[in-house]
Amino acid sequence: MNAPLIWIGLPLLIAAILFFLRGRPNLVWIIAVLSNAFLALLAFSIPSGRPVNLGFMLLPVDDSFVILGRRFILGGGDRPFLGLIFAFGAFWFGGGKVARANRYFAPLGMAVMALLVAALAVEPFLYAALLVEMAVLVSIPLLSPPGQPVRPGVLRFLIFQTLAMPFILIAGWAAGAVETNPADERLLQQAVVLLALGFAFWLAVFPFYNWMPLLVSQTNPFVASFIVLVLNTLVFLLALDFLNAFAWLREFELLYPALRLVGTIMVVTGGVWAVFQQDLARVLAYSIIVENGFSLLALSLDSRTGFEIFVSLFLARLISVALFSLSLTVLSEKATPDLRGLQGIMQRMPLASVALLMGLFGIAGLPLFAVFPMRLFLLENLAQISIAYVVWPSIGMVCLIAFGLRLLASFVRSDEKLWKFEESWIQSFFLTGGILLVLVIGTFPRWFLPGIQKLLEGFSQLK
Amino acid sequence: MIFQRLSFIAAIILVVCSLFLLVSRNWRQSILALATLYIGVFWLTALVWPVGLAIVKLVVGWMAGAVLGASTQYGSFLVQQPELRSVQMFRLTAGGVVVVLVFALEPTVAEWIEIDRVVLWGAMILIGMGFLQLGIMTNPFNLFIGLLTLLAGFETIYAVLESSVLVAGLLAVVNLGLALTGAYLISLQHGEGTP
Numbered sequence: 001m002n003a004p005l006i007w008i009g010l011p012l013l014i015a016a017i018l019f020f021l022r023g024r025p026n027l028v029w030i031i032a033v034l035s036n037a038f039l040a041l042l043a044f045s046i047p048s049g050r051p052v053n054l055g056f057m058l059l060p061v062d063d064s065f066v067i068l069g070r071r072f073i074l075g076g077g078d079r080p081f082l083g084l085i086f087a088f089g090a091f092w093f094g095g096g097k098v099a100r101a102n103r104y105f106a107p108l109g110m111a112v113m114a115l116l117v118a119a120l121a122v123e124p125f126l127y128a129a130l131l132v133e134m135a136v137l138v139s140i141p142l143l144s145p146p147g148q149p150v151r152p153g154v155l156r157f158l159i160f161q162t163l164a165m166p167f168i169l170i171a172g173w174a175a176g177a178v179e180t181n182p183a184d185e186r187l188l189q190q191a192v193v194l195l196a197l198g199f200a201f202w203l204a205v206f207p208f209y210n211w212m213p214l215l216v217s218q219t220n221p222f223v224a225s226f227i228v229l230v231l232n233t234l235v236f237l238l239a240l241d242f243l244n245a246f247a248w249l250r251e252f253e254l255l256y257p258a259l260r261l262v263g264t265i266m267v268v269t270g271g272v273w274a275v276f277q278q279d280l281a282r283v284l285a286y287s288i289i290v291e292n293g294f295s296l297l298a299l300s301l302d303s304r305t306g307f308e309i310f311v312s313l314f315l316a317r318l319i320s321v322a323l324f325s326l327s328l329t330v331l332s333e334k335a336t337p338d339l340r341g342l343q344g345i346m347q348r349m350p351l352a353s354v355a356l357l358m359g360l361f362g363i364a365g366l367p368l369f370a371v372f373p374m375r376l377f378l379l380e381n382l383a384q385i386s387i388a389y390v391v392w393p394s395i396g397m398v399c400l401i402a403f404g405l406r407l408l409a410s411f412v413r414s415d416e417k418l419w420k421f422e423e424s425w426i427q428s429f430f431l432t433g434g435i436l437l438v439l440v441i442g443t444f445p446r447w448f449l450p451g452i453q454k455l456l457e458g459f460s461q462l463k
Numbered sequence: 464m465i466f467q468r469l470s471f472i473a474a475i476i477l478v479v480c481s482l483f484l485l486v487s488r489n490w491r492q493s494i495l496a497l498a499t500l501y502i503g504v505f506w507l508t509a510l511v512w513p514v515g516l517a518i519v520k521l522v523v524g525w526m527a528g529a530v531l532g533a534s535t536q537y538g539s540f541l542v543q544q545p546e547l548r549s550v551q552m553f554r555l556t557a558g559g560v561v562v563v564l565v566f567a568l569e570p571t572v573a574e575w576i577e578i579d580r581v582v583l584w585g586a587m588i589l590i591g592m593g594f595l596q597l598g599i600m601t602n603p604f605n606l607f608i609g610l611l612t613l614l615a616g617f618e619t620i621y622a623v624l625e626s627s628v629l630v631a632g633l634l635a636v637v638n639l640g641l642a643l644t645g646a647y648l649i650s651l652q653h654g655e656g657t658p
Contacts, residue, residue: 068629126625130633137640141647150648155606158644159597162610165637166617173624190575 002062004072004121006042007082011035011114018107029097032106036090043082072121077458080451081237082117085230088318089113091433092226095322098427099222099329102145109226111138116234125245126172128238129165132202132231136161139227143219153214160201160211161231167198178248192252195242202235204228205296206265209289213273216285221332225325228288233314236295237455240307243299244459250302259300260385264392266293271396275403278338280328280356283403287324287363290396291317291371294378297393301381307462309378311455315448316362316370316441323434324359327352330427339407344414349422353411355431357404362438364400370441466509473506474585481592482558484608486551493608494532498525504589504615507582508622516631520618523635527611527642534646535604554599561591578623589616603652607645614638 014035018028051058064073074082089110096105112135119131136158144154174191181187199205204212216224243250270289277283291313298310328337330352335341346353362369365376375397382389423431441448456462480500487493501524509517565587573583593613600606618634 070629126630127633130630130637133637134640137637137644140644144648144651146651148651150603150651152601155603155648159606159610162614162641166614166621169621169630170617170624173621186575 001059002065003046003074003078004065004118006046006061007039007074007086008072008114008118008121011039011110011117015107015111015114018110019104022103022107025097025103028103028106029093032093032096032110033090036086036093036110040083040086040090043079043086046079047076070127071123072118073123074117074121075458077455078120080454080457081120084314084318084452084455085113085117085233088230088322091319091322091430095222095326095430098424098430099220099326100333101220101223102142104141104145105223105226108138108142111135112142112227113230116230120234120237120241124172125238125241126169129168129172129198132235132238133162133165135231139231142223142227143215151214151218153211153216153218156211157215160204160208164198164201167194167201171195171198175246175249179246182248188248188252192249192255195249196258199235199239200262203232203292204289205292206262206269209266209270212289213282213285216288217279217281220329221281221284221337222325222329225284225288225321229318229321232288232292233318236310236314239299240310240459240462244461247461250461256300256302259296260382260389263293263296263300264389266290266296267393267396269396271399275399275406277403278340280331280337280339280342280407283360284321284324284328287360287400288321290400291321291363293396294375294393297382297389298374298378301378301385303381304456304463305377305381307456307459308449308453309374309381312374312445312449312452313371314455315452316374319434319437319441320359320362320370322359323355323431323438324363326434327355327359327431330423330431331356334422339410342407343410344412344416346411347414347416347418348420350419351421351423351428351431351435355435357408357411358435358438360404360407361401362442364404365397366401366404368439368442370438372442373445466506470507470510470579470581473503474581474588476500476503476506477585477588478562481589481612482555482562484612485554485558485592485596488546490532490535490604493604494528494535497528497531497608497611500589500612500615501525501528503585504619507585507619510579510582511623512626516626516628517622519631519635520615520622523638524611524615527638530639530642530646531604531607531649534649557595557599558592561595562588565591576620576624578620582619582623586616586619589613589619591616603645603648607641607649610641610645611638614641 018032021028046052046061051060063075064071093106093109115131115135115138119128122128122131140158144150171191171194174187174194178188178191200208267290270286270293274283274286295310295313298306298313331337331342331345331349334349335345362371365371379390477500480496483496484493487496501521504524505517505521508520565584569584569587573580589612593609593616596605596609596612600609
């Protein structure tokens with residue numbers, strides 16, 4: 001037995017089984033949730049490099065798997081990520097039923113997750129670009145399911161993600177050349193630029209983010225945000241992998257100021273565009289852009305603290321965006337998901353309305369919500385570099401909060417006297433669970449952060 | 464050896480086919496041009512790879528074209544309305560600008576990547592035309608033709624840098640995957656998908 005077979009082979013096998021069972025949605029839903037929860041549990045419980053005690057025998061679990069001369073390695077440092085991503089998968093596939101995602105959601109979603117884990121595990125890393133591209137291609141039927149017209153957002157998503165692949169592959173070649181000839185300053189700059197462009201396309205970094213609002217507003221927001229989040233989380237980890245692997249990249253002096261500048265622009269523009277929107281799906285997309293901007297700002301600190309904040313943001317981001325997109329999809333069933341359409345919705349669907357506001361305020365970084373502790377710590381550290389890096393990102397946050405207040409005003413504006421609960425029991429279950437998680441993570445961050453920060457164990461070179 | 468001496472013909476094939484793909488509104492002619500374009504790609508790749516391996520590019524390109532063609536054959540959406548000659552002239556002019564730009568930029572790129580000038584020139588033409596297609600076209604068929612053109616250009620350069628059989632195989636899978644995704648989206652555009 002080996003780790004890549006458990007967390008790559010098994011999900012692919014389950015995805016294939018679910019694909020053939022897609023005519024039985026309840027069974028698919030149950031299998032998807034349980035299998036993801038099981039894989040997450042395994043990730044947290046199977047020790048790296050030691051055999052697993054099954055009671056009647058010791059089962060050795062190897063960290064690597066060799067195929068066609070290439071190695072897939074999932075070591076101890078990868079386990080927290082695997083646990084996080086599959087736990088996230090369990091929540092997301094569970095929510096898929098609530099969000100009325102199409103019947104390909106669980107099978108293809110699991111295949112996407114398996115391919116992205118494979119991208120993280122593969123060595124040499126240049127194969128990661130090809131695996132990510134395959135994951136993107138598999139995700140297209142999720143975003144544009146049969147029976148629905150092709151939306152420009154889906155095409156733009158595909159184009160931008162595909163453009164990343166050539167840049168990353170050539171950057172891989174350039175990186176190899178820099179390793180053999182580190183004194184060549186020009187080659188070094190070219191390698192960094194190629195790498196930066198590749199990651200910019202993948203992560204929808206400014207100015208390549210215009211596909212994100214289109215994609216989320218033109219497709220099922222719950223499905224779109226699942227694809228975007230799982231892709232972004234993996235690509236951010238690949239970025240850490242690159243920083244860990246290449247000393248010349250870590251020591252490139254323009255890298256961190258550039259990350260700070262781009263991160264700040266993303267937070268400010270994301271927040272400012274969000275405040276003028278009417279369509280909540282577009283606000284969700286801009287919130288993800290703001291979150292990505294903050295992740296880049298955390299990376300730009302170039303310190304252990306910065307990397308800890310960077311990985312800590314993963315958990316809070318996943319849960320806040322999940323709650324936002326789930327509640328948005330639930331509200332969309334009863335009303336048009338814009339400020340006018342959702343006027344007075346609080347009295348008809350209080351739980352979904354509160355969940356949406358909590359998701360939005362959570363991403364905005366309001367105190368007591370999941371992102372707040374990490375955001376505060378990040379801004380404190382940025383203040384030591386320049387106060388401008390506190391002021392500008394704060395503008396983005398304030399804009400998101402301002403939109404939240406606008407939304408709250410719209411939600412409560414109603415002439416009706418009676419309160420109703422139009423959410424179904426299963427919707428209420430998932431929404432309540434999400435609300436509690438956001439509150440618990442925000443109120444007691446120390447319960448969760450040490451576990452998530454173990455992600456950094458796999459990146460020994462990051463100081 | 465003969466491939467090497469006559470490599471300029473491959474570059475000319477690439478220019479003509481990619482310009483034709485820009486202006487064509489007939490899917491049959493576009494697929495034919497794409498197939499011819501891959502002959503040029505194969506030719507340039509054969510300058511740096513063994514012919515047996517380089518032919519993979521040709522086969523995959525033709526398969527991708529066939530998949531796109533198969534999904535398009537029932538639809539006449541590409542000729543929904545006759546296009547103004549001025550639109551075609553604009554595209555041709557834009558394509559001409561790309562050719563001129565490639566001529567201007569090629570010496571700079573050649574300083575960085577040391578490869579045969581004709582190979583680099585042909586590859587850059589494909590990348591430029593691919594970007595142009597992606598920038599000015601809106602329907603899925605043309606967008607996927609643009610993506611395949613762009614990737615063909617990139618693969619021609621990458622063949623010089625990386626000769627791994629596995630990478631070639633995976634790139635072939637990506638190309639076919641793109642064609643299948645294109646076929647799927649084109650069939651949705653026709654309203655053939657069932658919920």
